[in-house]
Amino acid sequence: xxxxxxxxxxxxxxxxxxxxxxxxxxxxxxxxxxxxxxxxxxxxxxxxxxxxxxxxxxxxxxxxxxxxxxxxxxxxxxxxxxxxxxxxxxxxxxxxxxxxxxxxxxxxxxxxx
Amino acid sequence: xxxxxxxxxxxxxxxxxxxxxxxxxxxxxxxxxxxxxxxxxxxxxxxxxxxxxxxxxxxxxxxxxxxxxxxxxxxxxxxxxxxxxxxxxxxxxxxxxxxxxxxxxxxxxxxxxx
Numbered sequence: 001x002x003x004x005x006x007x008x009x010x011x012x013x014x015x016x017x018x019x020x021x022x023x024x025x026x027x028x029x030x031x032x033x034x035x036x037x038x039x040x041x042x043x044x045x046x047x048x049x050x051x052x053x054x055x056x057x058x059x060x061x062x063x064x065x066x067x068x069x070x071x072x073x074x075x076x077x078x079x080x081x082x083x084x085x086x087x088x089x090x091x092x093x094x095x096x097x098x099x100x101x102x103x104x105x106x107x108x109x110x111x112x113x
Numbered sequence: 114x115x116x117x118x119x120x121x122x123x124x125x126x127x128x129x130x131x132x133x134x135x136x137x138x139x140x141x142x143x144x145x146x147x148x149x150x151x152x153x154x155x156x157x158x159x160x161x162x163x164x165x166x167x168x169x170x171x172x173x174x175x176x177x178x179x180x181x182x183x184x185x186x187x188x189x190x191x192x193x194x195x196x197x198x199x200x201x202x203x204x205x206x207x208x209x210x211x212x213x214x215x216x217x218x219x220x221x222x223x224x225x226x227x
Contacts, residue, residue: 033213043157045215048214102213104158
């Protein structure tokens with residue numbers, strides 16, 4: 001169990017630029033989740049995949065956000081035309097079954113200037 | 114819609130003292146309940162979980178939590194706090210069909226005095 005890994009750990013970008021984050025889940029986990037956490041708040045659900053299928057998206061996920069998990073392994077989260085309000089920690093997590101708890105990565109901290 | 118309330122934003126306890134962190138939830142069915150801990154700049158680590166059965170659950174690092182359905186609560190306890198327990202603690206409720214789709218409280222920051 002090598003854990004969930006996320007890359008990069010930190011990203012600073014200018015408003016209007018596009019950014020992409022990567023998540024590698026625990027290898028035997030078929031469920032992968034993206035959450036967003038802002039300062040002083042708990043994580044908020046964005047979207048989740050079962051294998052390569054994206055099964056649910058939160059209303060928080062605007063049209064500028066897109067997530068993929070092309071082969072059911074790693075996932076990417078892209079934000080287009082970033083805004084200052086996108087500044088947050090983006091957390092990826094994985095789990096093995098429907099009633100399993102989440103295993104989180106260390107997150108990608110995005111700062112939009 | 115499900116929700117989680119952690120009434121205490123910040124708690125300070127002395128090392129060796131007991132600890133209780135409060136969590137109240139709202140969910141229309143039998144909940145999956147979790148407590149996670151987060152150190153600065155890190156992801157969240159699972160402390161313990163409740164799915165069904167015994168309402169007193171044991172977790173890692175000496176933590177325990179008690180599920181009280183009548184009070185919609187799932188409070189976290191530890192009999193003797195260590196300095197390394199200083200962190201932020203999050204309570205979460207997971208959906209019955211998809212526990213990983215969880216709603217989190219806003220967290221309680223624990224400070225431990227020497």
